[in-house]
Amino acid sequence: MASRVIPVDPFDLVVFGGTGDLARRKILPALFRRFCAGQTPQEARVIGAARSDMDDDQYRHFVAEAIAEFNDHFHHEEDDLQDFLSSLSYVKIDALGDEGWSELATKMHPGRVRAFYFSVGPSLFGPLAERLHSHGMADQDTRIVVEKPFGRDLETARALNRSLADHFSEDQIYRIDHYLGKETVQNLMAIRFGNMLFEPLWNSQYVDHIQITVAETVGVQGRGEYYDRSGAMRDMVQNHLMQLLCLIAMEPPSKFEPDSVRDEKLKVIRALDPVEPEDIVRGQYLAKDDRAGYLEDVGDPHSTTESFIAMKLHLSNWRWAATPFYLRTGKRMRARSSEIAVVFKETPHSIFDDEAGRHRNILNIRLQPNEGIDLDVTIKEPGPGGMRLVDVPLDMTFTEALGPEAENVSDAYERLIMDVIRGNQTLFMRGDEVEAAWAWTDPIIADWETRGSKPVPYESGSSGPEESLMLMHHDGRRWREVRS
Known part of the structure; x- marks a missing residue:
């Protein structure tokens, strides 16, 4: 193709x-x-x-x-x-x-x-x-x-917006987030708004919860000075994960054009509830084998900056009322993996006996590596012996489904730079969107500083702190396994 x-x-x-x-x-x-x-x-x-x-x-x-x-x-x-x-x-x-x-x-x-x-x-x-x-x-x-970084808080973001607005109009300013240029991220909109199968189910009536994970195996060495001033919240959540959240949660725009899309993303950010302290876990990776820990990598034995964060979010709107969104990102994780998992609710009544178990459909969107999409569906396990159910993925790995041409798909920077030349701002952040994200983020960081919050340690090569697992377990849920 x-x-x-x-x-x-x-x-x-x-x-x-x-x-x-x-x-x-x-x-x-x-x-x-x-x-x-x-x-x-x-x-x-x-x-x-x-x-x-x-x-x-x-x-x-x-x-x-x-x-x-x-x-x-x-x-x-x-x-x-x-x-x-x-x-x-x-x-x-x-x-x-x-x-x-x-x-x-x-x-x-x-x-x-x-x-x-x-x-x-x-x-x-x-x-x-x-x-x-x-x-x-x-x-x-x-x-x-x-x-990025487009500011480190609301005040500095506003100052940057003003300094650019003194010389250029908003339609001339392209705030780039390379995550939005990824092929699979753009497929979020194609999946939702191009398929009758999903959009009617894309709400709290059918979706139990949504997980967004961006895990990295590398530490912060080489970027220690910058990273220790930012941390996972400023470096990843306020921009990359926030953009993924907006695309997965937004209402259908009237048209696929820049301001229509960005208007709906802005509504998502403004609908975010404040996050309770007990719904956030911060962590720092420890030294392991011949690899230094976070404190050694940044050269500050007293640093309270997080290299990992997990949090539970809620949106106050009709579509997502009572449906939690779980976000996590971290350095030195078990595997490099970026994915969004839409976990649907169980059937309201099972006609099968207890041995068949309870099962869920999960739409998993893999951003990296091995870009693609799979949908877990429940079928009968082959063979005699009764009705035993098992979950199997309907897998669309791009390189397998679309052939060798998919391996040469343009990367994020290729696509976004060409969008700049064409004058298409759809995949770029607008000034009010950036400011709204900081307006939500700032109180969280200020609360950490007021309380003297410190990150908890976690083992390098793990799935993050145990406390992040408990964040899900308290709700009777669990994180999908981080895997390459």
Whole structure:
């Protein structure tokens, strides 16, 4: 099944922080893959902008090395690589001064979409936006892309929104969350709103509870200083998990267009109830074997920042009244796994005897690894000996169901960068959405600080603290096993 690639018009894309880790690992390899797919025209130009001393040839060498390292499983022709590299240039620039800005302005082509990717710290968002205007590079076809963290609380998020709004309108600002670019995340909407089978059952009458899990096997080494200022709540729950919650819980939008979708997501965030302290578990991973514990990784033996969090949430609306949502995310977990499990209620009356057991249908949406969807259905176990029931999955693993082409599906950054060029904001967060998420998150963090709450330890390579298991057990439920 060949995927259809629709080329975009020629554009100029400037990557501020063009020599940084995100550009090297994600942005530049993603642009190359789109170039090889034929979606990026030969006339498009990509300009790296950073503080490093480089000329164009040195930057092209830097990008070629990044592509070799982070596209190692992607087959390409040498001619494609050389053509892509020829579209690159570099400007040494001072984000807080005047150096490089005039040179950058001369590289802009009139009449094209201009996209400026702010792959830098949030403190530079405002200065970059201001200088783009003062040097005449901002017009109605200009778009800016900003990475998380978009603030660390409501106050700083509002300040960032104001600083960007001083120079750009909301329809020019693309707040990127790469989770929303994942193929399976977008399939949430296709599953819900494209199938008559599910949407009538997508409510508290039929759904017992919903679990959202994002588990990582890595620790925070290399990011310790940043992570210890943020923790799992700011780094994962306030943005990634919140976005997944919105897509799974939102009402059907009137149309699949940016503001219709984002209006419904905003309603979900505003419907979230405050979370009781007993419905939250925070944890820190311990040292194991030759791997350091969290405290050693961040270099602070007294840190009270969480590397794991589990929580039970409720939405105050008609669709989800009395249906709990369980969220968890953590470092150094048993397996790398991101999934959403919609657990349906048991049948109201079983016609089978007790030996048949009680069973539930579970719709499991796997975001990574092995992207796909499976639905647990109850059937009779084959063989004689009575009516014994067993749950089996109806499995749609993308690479198996859609063939080899599914292995080459574009990654999140490829899709989202092309959406920026096309001017499609559906998969990007709006300013009021970000602020609403912080308005819900801030009181939780403030309560921890007021009470002097400390995370509980958990063993590296486990499913998290025992207390997180009890969070479910108290309700007569259990977490789905974290597995790769």
